[in-house]
Amino acid sequence: MPGQPLIRTENLAKVYRTGKVEVRALCGVDLEVGRGEYVVLMGPSGSGKSTLMHLLGCLDTPTSGHYWLDDRDITTLDEVELARFRNRQVGFVFQSFNLLPRLSARANVTLPMVYAGVKPRERALRARELLEQVGLADRADHRPNELSGGEMQRVALARALANRPSLILADEPTGNLDTRTSEEIMTLLDNFARQGNTIIIVTHDPEVAAHAGRVVRLRDGRIEDDDRPPSASRDARTAVKP
Amino acid sequence: MTFWDLLKLSLATFRTHRMRSFLTALGIIIGVMTVIAIVALIQGMNFEVERQISTLGSNTIYVQKVAWGMGQIDFDELAGRPDLGLADAEALGRLRSLAHVAPQRSRNVNRITHRGEKVTSVGLVGATPAVVHTVNYRVETGRFINTDDSLRKRAVCVVGPYIVDNLFPEVNPVGRKLTIEGRRFTIIGVLEAKGSFLGQSQDNIIIVPLSTFDKYFPEPRSRRERIFGGITIGAVPRPGVTVEQAIDDMRELMRRRHGLGYDKPDDFAINTQDTLRELYQNITRVAFIVMIAVAGISLLVGGIGIMNIMLVAVAERTREIGLRKALGATNRDVLWQFLLEAVLLAVVGGAIGILLGLGIAKLAEALAHLKAAAPFWTILLGFGFSAGVGIFFGIYPASRAARLNPIDALRYE
Known part of the structure; x- marks a missing residue:
């Protein structure tokens, strides 16, 4: 449905309870992200951006409110369906890369396809294609401890794309990298965006934010500021791919 | 996945x-x-x-004072049981369901000597010639005891290989003499090796005629021998008669001979291979x-x-x-x-x-x-x-x- 946004939340709220203490991490977030949009989520720590990210990534369910991803109301999904959504619809990139240390780069990239039930032959082809895309075709058999930080994050990027998800969620993707490698990673993300992927990055770094077409600022669990460039208003795809 | x-x-x-x-x-x-x-x-x-059990003689039934087995033994009750005797064996021999009946008596003897050589702890068996049908004794050299030996109470014996190995390692023992607790016996045959049964050698054995046994070694020497003494009667059913049928006949006969009322338990035991099993x-x-x-x-x-x-x-x-x-x-x-x-x-x-x-x-x-x-x-x-x-x-x-x-x-x- 081209007219519909990929992501739509309505009064999304999350409350954590630890004993008697209640923490309102998110209190009523309305957010829409169109297909192909390149968005940065910013905000001080405790602003709720990680919580929002977990909800958007189907890792968690909200206390109240609704979240539609690709026109499915996530709040109605059970555990198995949520896992399936994480598997097919979302590609995660983490600050600390989160590669499995015992597996080669290729096997790490293959992992989401294993859970998707992709046939081994197809997995191998797709993994090679993805590693080529991030410039690591020659490092496919290396284990994470034989790779540099930038290389590890590139493997993670390739893994995020494995099942051709409709949404890429990156949590401080350059947080553990030096300036030069950060630039490399951002260039790759920019490429992904240009190819029509929807990307949401959580970051503190204004330089990273400068790459995105739209910056959403959170504070105290609410959207404080949604800096939406006029061209990216309703149908984002026309804006990003003129 | x-x-x-x-x-x-x-x-x-x-x-x-x-x-x-x-x-x-x-x-x-x-x-x-x-x-x-x-x-x-x-x-x-x-x-x-x-x-090993099947070497015992596959369908031999033994009538004895005491049942084979383990566990609690009531010595007083056993001491009160009548000894089995040759008359019992004769009566059993008249049963139509039995083909062979062989009474035997045994004891442990300790001084078996030949020209200064000595073996101890040997099983001495007094038997009749019919014992070859109830226990699978096979003679390797010489002959087994016969009716004549029994009738004349001859001092002759058939020895197991263990005795030969220890007392006559070099020579054919048949015809030679040995002394069993002071009595001189002539060796008339040597048994085939049988190996051991439940860890006990079966070759460490001397067989003499039962009548000779009773003549030379009449007295029970201990309370234990008194209780477990008396004869053992081995019997083999006639062909076509099952072991169970034979046992029934034997039990009935023995109970009648011992004058047991219907409410009294057996004061004898009938043992078979199955008992051992x-x-x-x-x-x-x-x-x-x-x-x-x-x-x-x-x-x-x-x-x-x-x-x-x-x-x-x-x-x-x-x-x-x-x-x-x-x-x-x-x-x-x-x-x-x-x-x-x-x-x-x-x-x-x-x-x-x-x-x-x-x-x-x-x-x-x-x-x-x-x-x-x-x-x-x-x-x-x-x-x-x-x-x-x-x-x-x-x-x-x-x-x-x-x-x-x-x-x-x-x-x-």
């Missing part, structure tokens, strides 16, 4: 934790090894004992129970070891679990991953245990000349039990892994 993917995953874990996996599986290895080895040995012993089975039953207990305990300990190590693995790999869930693993995928790991650990341990157990059985076969055999069901049982232990003790850690919240797991340091 296919089974093959899961299997590769579990095997990879063993490769990274070789020592740990081996130590964890050790309990299972020992448990299964014990079961297989002991079952194989008991089977071997069964085979051997069955072979039962006796033996009672012994092995105990061994079986002990084995099951030992194996059960070590499987339990092994299972606890597996549970322990799987809980460690779940804790160690919390982040991995979180990541796998973020990438699309369902709770069930994670459950299977850890459950399969536990089961594989147990089953591989079980397989090693089976191999070791079979090895021990083979070793015992070579050392103790037992025909040890592990039947196929024990191998299946070994596998089944180890898999069961893996599932039972693996399910809790695996379900703990499966229930982990992906966000908490990802944040876990």
Whole structure:
């Protein structure tokens, strides 16, 4: 449905309870992200951006409110369906890369396809294609401890794309990298965006934010500021791919 | 996620934790090894004992004062029983259902000498010629005792190979003399070697005519001999008569001869090969129970070891679990991953245990000349039990892994 946004939340709220203490991490977030949009989520720590990210990534369910991803109301999904959504619809990139240390780069990239039930032959082809895309075709058999930080994050990027998800969620993707490698990673993300992927990055770094077409600022669990460039208003795809 | 993917995953874990996996599986290895080895040995012993029991004379029925067996013995009751005598044997000999009846008497004798050489602790048997039909004695050289020897109470004897080996190692003993507790006997024959029965040599034996025995060694020497003394009457049913029918006839006759009312218990015993078999089975039953207990305990300990190590693995790999869930693993995928790991650990341990157990059985076969055999069901049982232990003790850690919240797991340091 081209007219519909990929992501739509309505009064999304999350409350954590630890004993008697209640923490309102998110209190009523309305957010829409169109297909192909390149968005940065910013905000001080405790602003709720990680919580929002977990909800958007189907890792968690909200206390109240609704979240539609690709026109499915996530709040109605059970555990198995949520896992399936994480598997097919979302590609995660983490600050600390989160590669499995015992597996080669290729096997790490293959992992989401294993859970998707992709046939081994197809997995191998797709993994090679993805590693080529991030410039690591020659490092496919290396284990994470034989790779540099930038290389590890590139493997993670390739893994995020494995099942051709409709949404890429990156949590401080350059947080553990030096300036030069950060630039490399951002260039790759920019490429992904240009190819029509929807990307949401959580970051503190204004330089990273400068790459995105739209910056959403959170504070105290609410959207404080949604800096939406006029061209990216309703149908984002026309804006990003003129 | 296919089974093959899961299997590769579990095997990879063993490769990274070789020592740990081996130590964890050790309990299972020992448990299964014990079961297989002991079952194989008991089977071997069964085979051997069955072979030995059948050498007794396959359908011979023995009438005696005391039943074969173990357990509580009421000496006073036994002392009150009448001794069996030759008249009983004669009466039994008139039964139509019996083909052969052979009374015999035996005692342990200690001084058997020949020209200064001496053997001790020999079974002295007083028998009639018919004993060859009830006990499978076979003469190798010379002859067996005959009716003439019995009637004349001749001081002649047939000796077992043990006596020959010890007193007449170089010469043919037939025709030579030996002294049994001061009485001189002439050797008329040598028995074929029979081997041992339940650990006792059957070749350490001297057979004399029963009449001679009674003439030379009449007095019971101890309370024990008084109680267990009297004659043993061996009987073989006529062809076409079953052992059970023969026993019924014999019991009826004996009860009548002893004047027992219908409400009185037998004051004699009828023993057969089956009595021995039962006796033996009672012994092995105990061994079986002990084995099951030992194996059960070590499987339990092994299972606890597996549970322990799987809980460690779940804790160690919390982040991995979180990541796998973020990438699309369902709770069930994670459950299977850890459950399969536990089961594989147990089953591989079980397989090693089976191999070791079979090895021990083979070793015992070579050392103790037992025909040890592990039947196929024990191998299946070994596998089944180890898999069961893996599932039972693996399910809790695996379900703990499966229930982990992906966000908490990802944040876990």
